[in-house]
Amino acid sequence: MKTLTINNLNFNYGNKKVLKNISLQFQEKKVIGIMGMNGCGKSTLLKNIINFLHPITGEVIFKSDSLEKNIINLSPNERAKIFGFIPQKSQLVDGFSVEEVITMGKVSQLKNMWKGFSNQDYDDINKQLSRFKIEKFKYTDINKLSGGEQQRVFLARALVNNPDILLLDEPTSALDIHYSIEIMNIIKKIVKENSLICLIVIHDLNLASLFCDEVVFMKNGEIFYHNDINTLFKEDILEEIYNFKCDILEKNGIKYIIPKI
Numbered sequence: 001m002k003t004l005t006i007n008n009l010n011f012n013y014g015n016k017k018v019l020k021n022i023s024l025q026f027q028e029k030k031v032i033g034i035m036g037m038n039g040c041g042k043s044t045l046l047k048n049i050i051n052f053l054h055p056i057t058g059e060v061i062f063k064s065d066s067l068e069k070n071i072i073n074l075s076p077n078e079r080a081k082i083f084g085f086i087p088q089k090s091q092l093v094d095g096f097s098v099e100e101v102i103t104m105g106k107v108s109q110l111k112n113m114w115k116g117f118s119n120q121d122y123d124d125i126n127k128q129l130s131r132f133k134i135e136k137f138k139y140t141d142i143n144k145l146s147g148g149e150q151q152r153v154f155l156a157r158a159l160v161n162n163p164d165i166l167l168l169d170e171p172t173s174a175l176d177i178h179y180s181i182e183i184m185n186i187i188k189k190i191v192k193e194n195s196l197i198c199l200i201v202i203h204d205l206n207l208a209s210l211f212c213d214e215v216v217f218m219k220n221g222e223i224f225y226h227n228d229i230n231t232l233f234k235e236d237i238l239e240e241i242y243n244f245k246c247d248i249l250e251k252n253g254i255k256y257i258i259p260k261i
């Protein structure tokens with residue numbers, strides 16, 4: 001069983017406290033929505049978990065059957081093996097093909113700088129191209145793809161090292177409903193089949209209701225709630241977190257949020 005445990009994590013930007021005493025535990029095979037209003041600290045939390053930002057206090061422990069590691073003590077290359085990450089704003093650089101973008105995910109795992117990538121590396125890259133049905137775009141400039149296709153490429157790059165933990169910061173925010181559902185279906189399937197831990201920052205409450213197993217509700221840098229959707233998707237809790245009123249309808253066991261205006 002894989003687990004990710006965050007203990008008493010605090011983080012400031014300058015003098016501003018942005019993450020306050022965060023303690024959380026997550027398990028494999030779960031899609032966990034990280035939710036809350038703009039500016040509450042969701043992206044900052046993901047960047048602290050992967051140690052792109054360094055917390056003032058706290059530890060981030062990844063455990064599997066064979067190992068236990070404090071992420072904060074690992075080298076960047078070791079972390080790149082454990083995590084797949086899609087940042088909120090994935091930088092698009094002109095002139096890179098889809099194959100090159102996915103290959104960037106492999107750079108941290110290069111065993112020998114002079115020999116370059118191994119056959120295994122190229123197999124991993126080709127496996128991602130076929131898994132996401134993007135072989136036909138292999139040599140296409142990433143900027144020439146639609147938003148939905150680009151997001152599949154970024155997901156392929158995040159998965160190319162077979163990580164244990166996926167951190168996805170608003171992967172559906174620029175997508176229409178068709179591509180949002182497509183990408184969430186892919187994510188959910190991969191998380192279950194490969195026993196990943198998946199934290200996903202997501203704003204759309206109904207999409208979260210359809211696809212997330214659990215939700216973390218943040219407010220002003222604090223964790224207010226962490227539980228399953230059924231427990232947390234209640235009118236009063238949503239009003240507390242998002243400051244709006246809603247009705248909740250239930251169909252086939254799924255809750256749908258209808259805002260009151």
Ligand SMILES: Nc1ncnc2c1ncn2[C@@H]1O[C@H](COP(=O)(O)OP(=O)(O)O)[C@@H](O)[C@H]1O
Nearest residue numbers: 013014018036037038039040041042043044045
């Ligand atoms: N690089 C930065 N320097 C200073 N303050 C920042 C920086 N990035 C984010 N912040 C501030 O930290 C808070 C949390 O930001 P962020 O984690 O991006 O929120 P969210 O992802 O929940 O919208 C916000 O008040 C934001 O303005």
Ligand SMILES: [Mg+2]
Nearest residue numbers: 042043044088
């Ligand atoms: Mg953010």
